[in-house]
Amino acid sequence: MPRSTLHLPPPDPALPVALFAQIANAITDHIRGGRLASGDVLPGSRVLARELGVDRDTVIAAYDDLEAQGFLITVARTGTIVADLPRGVGVQRGLARQVGFALDPGPPSLHPAPEPAGAIVLAAGVPDLRLVPSELIARAYRRAMRRHAAAALGYSRATTGHPRLRSALAHLLRDARGVAASADDVMITRGSQMALDLTVRAIVRPGDVVCVEALGYRPSWAVLERAGARLVGVPLDAGGLDVAALARICARTPVRLLYVTPHHQYPTTAVLSAGRRARLLALAHQHRFAVLEDDYDHEFHYDGRPVLPLASADPHGVVVYIGTLSKILAPGLRLGFVVAPRPLIDRLARERYLVDRQGDHALELAIAELIEDDELGRHTRKMRRIYHARRDALAAALRAQLGDRLTFQVPTGGIALWVETTPGLDPDRWYRRALEHGVVFQPGSAFSLTGKRVAAARFGYGACTEAEIKIAVRRLAQCARP
Secondary structure: OOEOOOOOOOOOOOOOOOHHHHHHHHHHHHHHOOOOOOOOEOOOHHHHHHHHOOOHHHHHHHHHHHHHHOOEEEEOOOEEEEOOOOOOHHHOOOOOOOOOOOOOOOOOOOOOOOOOOOOEEOOOOOOOHHHOOHHHHHHHHHHHHHHHHHHHHOOOOOOOOOHHHHHHHHHHHHHHHOOOOOHHHEEEEOOHHHHHHHHHHHHOOOOOEEEEEOEOOHHHHHHHHHOOOEEEEEOEEOOEEOHHHHHHHHHHOOOOEEEEOOOOOOOOOOOOOHHHHHHHHHHHHHHOOEEEEEEOOOOOEOOOOOOOOHHHHOOOOOEEEEEEOOOOOOHHHOOEEEEOOHHHHHHHHHHHHOOOOOOOHHHHHHHHHHHHOOHHHHHHHHHHHHHHHHHHHHHHHHHHHHOOOEEOOOOOEOOEEEEEEOOOOOHHHHHHHHHHOOEEOEEHHHHEOOOOOOOEEEEEOOOOOHHHHHHHHHHHHHHOOO
16 A cells, blocks of 8 residues: 655744644644545655654654544554544534534623723723732742742642631731631632622522612622522612612512622712611521622722721621722732631532632732732722822812713712713713713613613723823713713
8 A cells, every 4th residue: 555645844843842743733734634534554654754854753652642542543564544534524624613512592791892992991990900010919929939839839628719818818807897707717719700609609599589789780690690590679879778678678578698789889889878787787687688798899998997898797697798809909810709607618619619629829829928018008008099089080070071961979989980960961872972082981771780771870980090081071071062
């Protein structure tokens, strides 16, 4: 049987792929492209090695690899030949364009539309990536890798997060937020959305009634709906969640969980008053429902001391407290946490192990060091001063340029401002016109549980300088003209 002539490209030692693997890949391309068919005999290893300018052992390794994959077989007194491959394997150019089985459509895409190039983004309240302490984080990461590489890079039984970060975070929460947690009460996650997802998996069952704020964060609602929850919206006012309305809901139907953002209500930025907080905790204890408290930007408070979390005043273990370090450091770091009684933390660890047995321990060690050395505290204080000035700049510009079209209360913290529009200014139309003029914000309807129009808008000021804020508001004023 005649041997095939391959005309393979010589392997390149400069590439990061082993020489034998380059040869094997080239032969596979010949088979898939139809240039080698089942039964074709390949050149002997000595001949091919001479043609390609490599050691014979390299060619043998390539042939052995392709035999292991089922592309080649060795036949006595014949040599190495192309195996009898299933129909279609030899001409496949890539993956199929469609799946060959039934597939549920799944949740809708919640990614926002791409911003126009060069736009000023007053979006949902994201931090300014230009202010990320990248060198500080890099140095801490290098130290963690240098000192703890073996422990950081191996498998770990610490599904709840590295003990050092859990301990550092517990101390931080006690000192700054009044949450009397120990390290055993803390679980580190890859962002607060993961913390939410794990908690919902552990608590919510299909058909459960889950109360949410009537205006809120759609990705969180999507997690609850995927678990089969029946969402019931609770009205909001200037004091945040209407606890009296929640009590009426509880009187009508059993409630399994309340998802709430009491510190700076998302999106309205309202702060839940002390009286309402006390009534809410009493109501949860009375009706035995869980309170999932999302404290997504506690660090940013400007006017006096911040209101402490619900978790700081919970004697009955009804509050599950979730938060994030991504707002103060960088969203891409994906570091969140859950604080709850130990039985729930143990349950969350078992849920987490099924999809992500452990976090990034090198990163967790690096951030633990930043907390312990107060580097994170110093960075937080710096960011607080910057965002405070940006809040005031936005409020002043809106009053000067749009004072007759908007009403708003200056928030005591956070990195966003909620405005209500006067009659004649349609927020959705205003949003579309602003987009054409290079400014991105979010109309109130984007946060509505029912999808109804909301005569309001949310402007995030964290990612913009004071100069950019002034330019953006001038454009917004132009777009708001009749």
